[in-house]
Amino acid sequence: MEPELDPEAVAEATKWANYQKELMEGFPAPPKSDAEVVVPSEPDGEGVNRRAFYVTNELNEKWILLPPVTPKQIQVSRNIRRFLTGKLDAKVS
Numbered sequence: 473m474e475p476e477l478d479p480e481a482v483a484e485a486t487k488w489a490n491y492q493k494e495l496m497e498g499f500p501a502p503p504k505s506d507a508e509v510v511v512p513s514e515p516d517g518e519g520v521n522r523r524a525f526y527v528t529n530e531l532n533e534k535w536i537l538l539p540p541v542t543p544k545q546i547q548v549s550r551n552i553r554r555f556l557t558g559k560l561d562a563k564v565s
Contacts, residue, residue, distance in 0.1 A: 513542040520546065527560060536560065
């Protein structure tokens with residue numbers, strides 16, 4: 473046995489559903505932009521840049537401090553599926 477629906481409640485629910493639909497239709501669409509949003513990197517000592525990392529080609533040579541990482545570098549690094557070794561100034565293809 474199905475419960476009976478109150479006609480007034482059904483009418484009220486339909487009215488609000490239509491109101492929400494009209495409201496969204498009248499809302500302006502966000503502008504389309506091909507411009508890339510640049511998110512600044514976190515300051516040294518905070519977040520992903522809370523530690524400093526150094527690299528070298530040989531243990532007895534000068535160590536080089538890597539620059540702070542940017543959000544874009546983190547996003548791109550998630551797609552890398554290779555391990556790199558060798559000269560730090562060599563071109564990576």
